[in-house]
Amino acid sequence: MPAGKKVNTKQPRATNLNEEEIRRIKTDTGKPVIGYLCCFAPPEIISAAGAIPYRITGLPGEDNSAADAYTEPYGCTYVRNILARATRGEFDFIDGLVISHSCDMVQRLYGIWTYYHPLPYSYLFNVPHQVSPWAQRFYKRELGFFKESLEQFTGRVVSPEALVEEIGISNQSRTLVRKLYEQRKKLLPGISGSEMLNLLMAGGTLPAKAFQAKLKEALLKAEAAHGQESAKPRILIWGSIMDDNALFRMVEEAGAVVVADDTCIGFRVWEKDVPQTVDPYDGLTEHYFVNFQCPRTDRGPGSKRFDYLVERAHEYKADGIIGYVISFCDPHKLDYPDLRDYLKAEGLPMLLIDDNYSFEPAGAIETRLQAFVEMIG
Numbered sequence: 001m002p003a004g005k006k007v008n009t010k011q012p013r014a015t016n017l018n019e020e021e022i023r024r025i026k027t028d029t030g031k032p033v034i035g036y037l038c039c040f041a042p043p044e045i046i047s048a049a050g051a052i053p054y055r056i057t058g059l060p061g062e063d064n065s066a067a068d069a070y071t072e073p074y075g076c077t078y079v080r081n082i083l084a085r086a087t088r089g090e091f092d093f094i095d096g097l098v099i100s101h102s103c104d105m106v107q108r109l110y111g112i113w114t115y116y117h118p119l120p121y122s123y124l125f126n127v128p129h130q131v132s133p134w135a136q137r138f139y140k141r142e143l144g145f146f147k148e149s150l151e152q153f154t155g156r157v158v159s160p161e162a163l164v165e166e167i168g169i170s171n172q173s174r175t176l177v178r179k180l181y182e183q184r185k186k187l188l189p190g191i192s193g194s195e196m197l198n199l200l201m202a203g204g205t206l207p208a209k210a211f212q213a214k215l216k217e218a219l220l221k222a223e224a225a226h227g228q229e230s231a232k233p234r235i236l237i238w239g240s241i242m243d244d245n246a247l248f249r250m251v252e253e254a255g256a257v258v259v260a261d262d263t264c265i266g267f268r269v270w271e272k273d274v275p276q277t278v279d280p281y282d283g284l285t286e287h288y289f290v291n292f293q294c295p296r297t298d299r300g301p302g303s304k305r306f307d308y309l310v311e312r313a314h315e316y317k318a319d320g321i322i323g324y325v326i327s328f329c330d331p332h333k334l335d336y337p338d339l340r341d342y343l344k345a346e347g348l349p350m351l352l353i354d355d356n357y358s359f360e361p362a363g364a365i366e367t368r369l370q371a372f373v374e375m376i377g
Helices: 014-029 043-048 078-089 105-118 133-154 160-183 194-207 209-224 248-252 280-290 303-315 330-345 363-377
Strands: 034-037 052-055 098-099 121-125 234-239 257-262 319-327 351-353
Touching: 014 052, 014 194, 034 043, 043 133, 043 160, 043 209, 052 194, 078 105, 098 105, 098 257, 105 257, 121 133, 133 280, 160 194, 160 209, 194 209, 194 248, 194 257, 209 330, 234 248, 234 303, 248 257, 248 319, 248 363, 257 303, 319 330, 319 363, 330 351, 351 363
Parallel strands: 034 052, 034 098, 098 121, 234 257, 234 319, 319 351
Antiparallel strands: none
């Protein structure tokens, strides 16, 4: 990176713009908007119930003081950021709230939000922490309870046919996302990592058809991209939720290319289709619970649970992995030592960025990224 050049971490994000678009769609359709945090509660069920699913996101680096009256200052900065936004009324366009028990701090967010800022509809979606036959039955039963609560709120019955149709639409989006990821396997990727993350953020905040239009446009540009093969180091990014592309842009400014990822809003939810099963709730259980590689879910002891990540690194010819962990994110922090050692044994160097969801001080992060890129380059 040229001396004195800084990445603008305050760059407007796709999510900011999509908030205005979702307000317009709500006005045009008359449908309620259901905000959700984490995708364990499938957005396909929300759509099938006649509502608009909207993935709630934060604004890294913004003032979180509005949350100080409700939660301790050493709690998860991502959760506090979202609570501050809710307290300031920035989610005034949503009619309902769905929060999954992804971690204890997120569950606490549900209690605080619904008590102090109640909405017409709210639902806490319970998720087991182990993958086992009984846990799968528990999760599938929870899907049924979730469906019933939405039906009571919207007045629309979620028929199996309507749910299958919504699953088919979301799988069309996944097909387009995978095609874009194929472009990233090239020696000269047809789309940058920061551009890809912006698209995936739009996938959580826009109706499927609007999202697919953006994907098709990006795919045409990626397929038409030509140029010399890139010799830049290739990076896979792993870690906590990232609903801002600041880190991706920092990596790119440091002289590398982000070719793959393993994050909540990234490839985890788009990598595979929701299976087509006789009972659509079986397919949703397999996709969102069994197959979703989140550290909050215990998959048994041993480092072999990271095999999928090593396979992805090799598939995209990654030279190194950069981890991003938000302060107080225990699931990812507890996984990191084992993951680091396992990757080292596989010949994959790893750098960890521990951040308070602000990407500040930017200069310190940039220096570490530059050193890592130079080392693997």
